Amino acid sequence: MTQNPIIDIKNVHKSFGKVEALKGVNLRIEEGEFFSLLGPSGCGKTTLLRMIAGFEEPTSGAVIIGGEPMMGIPANKRPTNMVFQSYAIFPHLSVSDNVGYGLAKKKMSRSEIAEEVNNALAMVDLVGYGDRSAHELSGGQRQRVALARALVMKPRVVLLDEPLSALDKKLREQMQIELRELQQSVGITFILVTHDQEEALIMSDRIAVLFEGEIAQVATPQTLYQQPVNERVASFIGVMNFLQAQATESADGGLGLEIPALGDVAIAKAARPEDLPAASIDRIGVRPEMLTILFDESDHAECESEGVVVGASYYGDMTYYSVQLPETEELTTVSMRNTAGRSIVASGTKVRIGWGADSIVLFS
Amino acid sequence: MISPPLLYALIMLAAPLAMVVTFSFWSQNYLDLDTTITLKNYKEAWSKPIYRVLILRSLNISIMVTLVTVLLAFPMAYFLSFRVKRNKALWLFLITIPFWTSYLLRVFLWKVILGYNGVLNSALMGLGIIDEPMTFILYNLNAVVITLAHAWAPFAILPIFVSLERIDRSLLEAAEDLGDGPFRRFFRVTLPLAMPGVIASTLIVMIPTVGDFITPKLVGGTDGLMISNMIQIQFGKANNAPLGAALAIASMVIVGSVSLVIFIAGRWFRGRAQ
Ligand SMILES: Nc1ncnc2c1ncn2[C@@H]1O[C@H](COP(=O)(O)OP(=O)(O)O)[C@@H](O)[C@H]1O
Ligand SMILES: [Mg+2]
Numbered sequence: 001m002t003q004n005p006i007i008d009i010k011n012v013h014k015s016f017g018k019v020e021a022l023k024g025v026n027l028r029i030e031e032g033e034f035f036s037l038l039g040p041s042g043c044g045k046t047t048l049l050r051m052i053a054g055f056e057e058p059t060s061g062a063v064i065i066g067g068e069p070m071m072g073i074p075a076n077k078r079p080t081n082m083v084f085q086s087y088a089i090f091p092h093l094s095v096s097d098n099v100g101y102g103l104a105k106k107k108m109s110r111s112e113i114a115e116e117v118n119n120a121l122a123m124v125d126l127v128g129y130g131d132r133s134a135h136e137l138s139g140g141q142r143q144r145v146a147l148a149r150a151l152v153m154k155p156r157v158v159l160l161d162e163p164l165s166a167l168d169k170k171l172r173e174q175m176q177i178e179l180r181e182l183q184q185s186v187g188i189t190f191i192l193v194t195h196d197q198e199e200a201l202i203m204s205d206r207i208a209v210l211f212e213g214e215i216a217q218v219a220t221p222q223t224l225y226q227q228p229v230n231e232r233v234a235s236f237i238g239v240m241n242f243l244q245a246q247a248t249e250s251a252d253g254g255l256g257l258e259i260p261a262l263g264d265v266a267i268a269k270a271a272r273p274e275d276l277p278a279a280s281i282d283r284i285g286v287r288p289e290m291l292t293i294l295f296d297e298s299d300h301a302e303c304e305s306e307g308v309v310v311g312a313s314y315y316g317d318m319t320y321y322s323v324q325l326p327e328t329e330e331l332t333t334v335s336m337r338n339t340a341g342r343s344i345v346a347s348g349t350k351v352r353i354g355w356g357a358d359s360i361v362l363f364s
Numbered sequence: 365m366i367s368p369p370l371l372y373a374l375i376m377l378a379a380p381l382a383m384v385v386t387f388s389f390w391s392q393n394y395l396d397l398d399t400t401i402t403l404k405n406y407k408e409a410w411s412k413p414i415y416r417v418l419i420l421r422s423l424n425i426s427i428m429v430t431l432v433t434v435l436l437a438f439p440m441a442y443f444l445s446f447r448v449k450r451n452k453a454l455w456l457f458l459i460t461i462p463f464w465t466s467y468l469l470r471v472f473l474w475k476v477i478l479g480y481n482g483v484l485n486s487a488l489m490g491l492g493i494i495d496e497p498m499t500f501i502l503y504n505l506n507a508v509v510i511t512l513a514h515a516w517a518p519f520a521i522l523p524i525f526v527s528l529e530r531i532d533r534s535l536l537e538a539a540e541d542l543g544d545g546p547f548r549r550f551f552r553v554t555l556p557l558a559m560p561g562v563i564a565s566t567l568i569v570m571i572p573t574v575g576d577f578i579t580p581k582l583v584g585g586t587d588g589l590m591i592s593n594m595i596q597i598q599f600g601k602a603n604n605a606p607l608g609a610a611l612a613i614a615s616m617v618i619v620g621s622v623s624l625v626i627f628i629a630g631r632w633f634r635g636r637a638q
Contacts, residue, residue, distance in 0.1 A: 053541060054541075055537055055540075074540070074545075075537070075540045075541050076540045076541070076542075076543045076544055076545055080541075081541055081542065082537075082538070082541045084534045084537070084538060085534075086532065086534050088532065088534040088535050088537065088538035090535060090538070090539075090553065091535075091557070092556045092557060092634050101539070101542050101552075102542030102543045105543045105544070105548070106543075149538075149542065153542065153543075
């Protein structure tokens with residue numbers, strides 16, 4: 001990490017009366033990053049974003065943007081621009097006037113403004129829409145206008161509050177990719193607020209997971225998925241099976257795991273999180289795709305155990321099986337890619353489950 | 365088939381209007397009506413200075429009353445909408461309290477307040493701020509403006525309040541986010557979006573004010589007489605209903621045109637607020 005992050009949030013607290021929305025948040029966001037604030041509704045994401053924008057002041061702590069403390073600096077003087085959840089398109093102005101709204105104050109001639117506006121509209125694929133008024137636009141187009149209106153200001157940071165949540169699934173997925181590509185081509189830092197873990201994984205360079213006003217983990221999408229720091233993060237990001245386990249210290253510095261539902265396995269020292277005493281382990285996590293149903297006699301895995309298929313959900317490309325493993329009451333989810341010539345295993349079938357030391361997620 | 369609301373509108377609105385229009389093309393021969401169609405009344409209304417003076421004065425007064433009322437109502441509505449966080453309903457209720465007394469009573473109260481030996485003069489003299497009673501505050505234009513501005517206040521506040529309430533607050537934040545300070549933001553976003561309410565208030569206050577005849581009569585003195593007082597005289601004492609009708613139609617057309625201009629100007633301003 002560099003010495004000078006574009007955003008530096010230091011021990012920020014925020015209370016609304018009795019509600020403590022943020023409880024000591026520390027966060028550094030690098031220049032040019034696509035950074036996401038991810039968490040369930042009400043965890044304080046919007047509050048944190050609005051604090052960066054200048055619409056809320058921290059109760060205590062500091063927000064530093066580009067090295068400058070933002071204390072007391074109003075939103076109109078900050079190098080940030082926001083894409084609002086409702087898009088906040090001015091209903092009395094045309095698309096062009098919306099996009100050019102913030103330029104009116106800069107010392108630019110009419111023709112310069114018109115050119116900037118056209119460039120911004122081109123960036124979001126809205127060439128020729130300049131003369132329309134706000135109510136003649138679809139949801140996706142409004143979202144693009146809001147984005148162009150922010151980008152045309154050439155801010156150092158673009159703040160986006162659940163910008164895609166109002167769009168239907170297909171459009172949302174398309175916009176996720178477009179937004180990501182746009183961010184990479186302009187190179188401006190984007191901070192995205194979302195409650196959709198999949199969206200955060202697809203779009204972000206790094207993600208901060210928030211629960212109840214506190215940051216649980218800040219990591220790249222891969223790290224977040226593969227090494228969630230605790231069970232809460234693990235179950236919020238994707239699907240995670242939790243199984244009872246006991247651990248013993250082994251001579252090489254690794255761990256010996258006894259998992260009643262699966263069997264025994266040795267975890268190497270390198271794969272073991274630091275300062276995690278064996279005695280503190282009572283549950284481990286396994287992702288559905290890290291368990292495999294061994295269909296053929298000839299299929300083998302590092303470790304094998306047995307279970308009974310209880311149900312199956314067919315998703316087209318994937319099938320999610322609910323499997324009853326021994327010594328555990330809860331059903332375990334196993335996902336299998338559907339390949340040619342393989343039919344769905346019927347309920348009640350006894351299957352062999354393949355897994356390995358790499359399948360296991362340890363929580364500190 | 366004629367639906368009941370249409371029938372109601374016809375009987376209550378269209379029929380009296382049609383009668384007034386018809387009357388205005390007749391003429392009065394001492395005691396009986398001459399029903400031959402003539403433009404005589406309109407010619408008289410147009411050529412006699414007294415009528416022009418009265419119509420212009422009525423317009424003048426109603427524009428002043430409207431200006432004062434709307435300019436005072438806007439900050440009140442703004443305060444209610446943006447500053448009051450809780451109990452908005454209670455505040456609205458308080459604003460309507462003056463309506464609990466009859467209009468006449470309120471006009472008389474203003475007489476008591478503004479009169480030669482009234483509350484205001486006594487108080488100011490008692491405090492030694494003035495030596496003798498001020499006379500320019502009653503029985504003239506000022507008194508009419510003050511009384512009417514007070515009477516219309518709730519009617520003007522409510523439409524503006526409603527249009528301010530309807531402004532999505534994130535629009536104001538967006539304006540600020542895009543670089544506007546409070547002042548620019550007000551003129552570029554708040555005011556244009558509140559314009560429908562402002563126009564509604566303007567028309568609600570202005571149109572009935574032109575036609576008011578009680579207030580001028582009670583507090584206006586001779587300087588404060590308005591066209592409606594003259595219309596009333598024509599229908600009554602002067603016994604010239606056709607002329608009264610022509611005056612009524614003429615002032616209606618003028619008020620209608622002015623309203624239309626205000627309406628269009630408001631639309632134009634809203635669209636141009638860049
Ligand atoms: N202006 C406010 N007044 C009172 N409480 C607020 C205000 N803004 C947010 N909160 C509270 O702070 C908490 C966090 O809200 P928010 O940041 O909007 O969450 P998120 O965006 O993650 O859903 C919630 O409990 C919410 O009710
Ligand atoms: Mg939110």
